[in-house]
Amino acid sequence: MGWGLRRKKKDMPGGLWTKCKGCSAMIYTKEFAQNAHVCPKCGFHHTINARTRIEITADPGTFAEKFTDLRPRDRLGFVDKEPYAEKIENAQKKTGQNDACIAGTCEIEGIPVVLAVLDFSFMGGSMGEIVGEKLACAIELAEANRVPVIIFSASGGARMHEGAISLMQMAKTCAALNHYRNRGGVSISVLTNPTTGGVTASFASVCDFLIAEPKALIGFAGPRVIQNTIRQELPEGFQRSEFLLEKGQIDSIIDRHALRGQIATILRYTPQGRDYPKPKTATAES
Amino acid sequence: MREHRFHAAMPRKDRKSISGPTALPFKKPIEDVRSRLEELEELAGQTTHDLSEELAFYRDRLERLTQEIYGELTPWNRVQVARHPNRPLTSDFVEHLCADFVELHGDGYYGDDRAILTGLATIYGEKVLLVGHRKGKSTKERLACHFGSAHPEGYRKALRKMRLGERLGLPIVCLVNTPGAYPGVGAEERGQARAIAENIFEMFEIRTQIIVVVIGEGGSGGALGIAVGDHIAMMENSWYSVISPEGCASILWRSADGKEQAAEALKLTAQDMQGLGLVDEILPEPVGGAHADPRTAMNGVGEAIAARIQALRSVPLDELLEARYQKFRRIAQLEQAIQAEAEKAANTGPREVLGDSDESPDLIPEGRKGVPPRRTPGSPRGRRL
Ligand SMILES: [Zn+2]
Numbered sequence: 044m045g046w047g048l049r050r051k052k053k054d055m056p057g058g059l060w061t062k063c064k065g066c067s068a069m070i071y072t073k074e075f076a077q078n079a080h081v082c083p084k085c086g087f088h089h090t091i092n093a094r095t096r097i098e099i100t101a102d103p104g105t106f107a108e109k110f111t112d113l114r115p116r117d118r119l120g121f122v123d124k125e126p127y128a129e130k131i132e133n134a135q136k137k138t139g140q141n142d143a144c145i146a147g148t149c150e151i152e153g154i155p156v157v158l159a160v161l162d163f164s165f166m167g168g169s170m171g172e173i174v175g176e177k178l179a180c181a182i183e184l185a186e187a188n189r190v191p192v193i194i195f196s197a198s199g200g201a202r203m204h205e206g207a208i209s210l211m212q213m214a215k216t217c218a219a220l221n222h223y224r225n226r227g228g229v230s231i232s233v234l235t236n237p238t239t240g241g242v243t244a245s246f247a248s249v250c251d252f253l254i255a256e257p258k259a260l261i262g263f264a265g266p267r268v269i270q271n272t273i274r275q276e277l278p279e280g281f282q283r284s285e286f287l288l289e290k291g292q293i294d295s296i297i298d299r300h301a302l303r304g305q306i307a308t309i310l311r312y313t314p315q316g317r318d319y320p321k322p323k324t325a326t327a328e329s
Numbered sequence: 330m331r332e333h334r335f336h337a338a339m340p341r342k343d344r345k346s347i348s349g350p351t352a353l354p355f356k357k358p359i360e361d362v363r364s365r366l367e368e369l370e371e372l373a374g375q376t377t378h379d380l381s382e383e384l385a386f387y388r389d390r391l392e393r394l395t396q397e398i399y400g401e402l403t404p405w406n407r408v409q410v411a412r413h414p415n416r417p418l419t420s421d422f423v424e425h426l427c428a429d430f431v432e433l434h435g436d437g438y439y440g441d442d443r444a445i446l447t448g449l450a451t452i453y454g455e456k457v458l459l460v461g462h463r464k465g466k467s468t469k470e471r472l473a474c475h476f477g478s479a480h481p482e483g484y485r486k487a488l489r490k491m492r493l494g495e496r497l498g499l500p501i502v503c504l505v506n507t508p509g510a511y512p513g514v515g516a517e518e519r520g521q522a523r524a525i526a527e528n529i530f531e532m533f534e535i536r537t538q539i540i541v542v543v544i545g546e547g548g549s550g551g552a553l554g555i556a557v558g559d560h561i562a563m564m565e566n567s568w569y570s571v572i573s574p575e576g577c578a579s580i581l582w583r584s585a586d587g588k589e590q591a592a593e594a595l596k597l598t599a600q601d602m603q604g605l606g607l608v609d610e611i612l613p614e615p616v617g618g619a620h621a622d623p624r625t626a627m628n629g630v631g632e633a634i635a636a637r638i639q640a641l642r643s644v645p646l647d648e649l650l651e652a653r654y655q656k657f658r659r660i661a662q663l664e665q666a667i668q669a670e671a672e673k674a675a676n677t678g679p680r681e682v683l684g685d686s687d688e689s690p691d692l693i694p695e696g697r698k699g700v701p702p703r704r705t706p707g708s709p710r711g712r713r714l
Contacts, residue, residue: 118605118661119594119595119596121594121595122594123581123582123587123590123591123594124581124582172661176662179658201549201550201571201572202571203571203572203577203580203581203595205571206570206571206594206595206596206597206605207569207570207571207595207596207597207602207605207607208605208607208661209571210549210550210553210570210571211607211657211660211661213526213529213550213553214529214553214557214657214660215657215658215660217526217529217530217533217557217657218533218654218657218658219658220530221530221531221533221534221654222533222654222658225534239522240522240550241549241550241571243522243523243526244510244521244522244523244525244526244529244550244554245525245526245529245550246526247526248520248522248523248526248527249523249526249527249529249530261522262517262521262522263510263512263516263517263521263522263525263550264510264512264513264516264517264521268512268576269512269513269514269517272511272512272513273513273514277514278514281514281517282517286518290518290519290520291520292520292523
């Protein structure tokens with residue numbers, strides 16, 4: 044792999060090359076995408092959008108999106124530097140999505156599940172009313188269909204522009220998960236870079252399985268806020284997946300390439316997935 | 330002793346100057362008239378002149394001015410009142426309102442977070458399990474309480490005591506007053522987010538009445554961590570939102586100067602919160618705010634708590650928990666969400682009809698029917714997946 048050659052091409056116009064956020068190496072964008080946005084050099088897991096996540100998680104052709112009619116609206120008339128209503132429109136144009144969550148049904152190695160994915164590219168994956176509602180609907184759909192629910196998070200937390208309405212989504216999603224769990228439902232939360240604030244402090248932390256991608260920033264308060272409060276340097280690796288694992292806060296860290304296979308393996312230990320045999324051609328490492 | 334300590338925290342008559350931390354700029358006209366009135370009262374005691382007409386004039390003016398100014402407080406003014414140093418805190422409620430208080434310390438795992446106070450209390454004859462954010466009175470106390478910002482052990486202590494209350498059949502009263510959960514290294518190490526999430530999650534299955542009153546500041550997840558319940562009330566001059574106005578301003582306006590605009594934009598007052606359907610009740614405060622007459626303010630809160638407990642006691646626990654779930658599941662719900670419900674029903678079709686039966690749906694393989702429900706016996710949630 045001609046790394047030397049690549050470095051020489053650093054100044055190539057954008058698009059063809061992507062700079063790794065972990066090691067600053069320039070990576071051929073096509074290769075980067077084929078590697079699920081994991082740096083081939085240092086293994087840094089870059090944030091990916093919801094569609095890409097679904098593509099690398101669901102069995103090909105099985106994802107059926109649900110709740111597509113849910114659209115956000117500016118209920119508080121919130122205006123900072125620009126009106127929230129305009130922010131929504133811009134984010135919708137940019138991402139082609141209604142809001143920061145995509146949910147639907149699919150199969151993972153043949154096991155039927157409900158899959159919900161937060162999209163960091165839509166207003167930082169923030170949870171407002173629609174994200175909360177979609178998650179609650181997804182959990183209820185899993186309850187009605189009696190299948191596991193898998194939630195991927197990448198979010199800055201609750202969406203300020205919806206005030207306490209967004210705060211209450213923390214309670215709403217927990218209510219739905221509690222209802223589901225008490226009826227035997229199984230849930231898997233995958234925390235990806237970054238997951239903070241009201242998302243970490245609600246549904247993403249109360250699923251049966253808490254899995255993180257390597258080196259993901261996961262926490263309640265953002266590092267900057269903490270630094271401003273304590274006025275000292277933060278410890279090395281603070282709030283990263285490995286830190287959380289060491290402190291006993293998560294169940295495991297799984298590499299993006301192995302994630303889909305590991306999720307399927309876990310599902311085969313659950314009541315809903317126990318009788319699905321492992322596919323003969325393992326798709327996990329594909 | 331109790332009386333003495335209580336009064337020590339209240340505004341003193343001789344405190345004429347309104348400088349320092351108790352000064353609220355919008356109150357200046359009121360304070361001006363008050364000091365003129367006090368001068369006149371002093372004079373009246375020393376002279377034979379009849380000053381009753383002047384006294385009556387200033388008294389009337391003071392009352393009208395106070396009503397006027399407090400009648401049109403801006404959201405930011407409300408935040409200032411909510412943080413007023415003489416506003417009754419959880420510890421004042423305990424001293425003034427709670428008979429036979431027994432403080433219960435510690436989370437049983439790590440420590441005893443001073444920022445959350447828990448214990449057995451009797452409020453207007455109702456025996457309850459009390460949970461409340463504690464801000465502290467003296468500088469030393471305030472530091473020990475991190476100004477009301479709790480750590481994970483605080484939330485875990487609250488949950489542990491709430492579970493105790495549940496076992497004892499005691500209603501739970503939560504007094505919310507926090508600028509937000511503590512942002513620090515230790516808090517993150519010990520799982521701040523997870524502690525809050527678990528409280529929110531578990532509070533949906535605690536089988537006793539839960540009354541929540543926001544008595545000052547309802548800051549974000551730090552507030553919600555003890556604020557899931559059957560009846561949510563806010564005192565008239567309290568605030569409750571997803572972030573503090575300063576936090577919001579520093580992110581969206583890139584400067585703390587935007588705090589007044591942020592307070593406006595966030596719709597964080599009790600009045601706005603009720604308008605959005607996010608809280609059930611506003612508890613009125615005396616004219617001039619709770620700090621002007623803490624006893625009356627606290628009595629009002631105590632009476633309301635006792636009344637709500639009595640009303641909720643007649644509701645069977647299964648219904649109570651179902652209503653609590655529905656309350657937060659449907660909170661501030663839009664019409665379009667109902668469409669999603671319809672879509673979901675259409676997608677799931679006959680499975681919805683299966684309801685409580687243990688018939689195996691096609692998505693669950695044979696032999697998987699006997700999944701035991703997680704909940705304890707007697708749970709209404711025994712329906713199997
Ligand atoms: Zn790299």
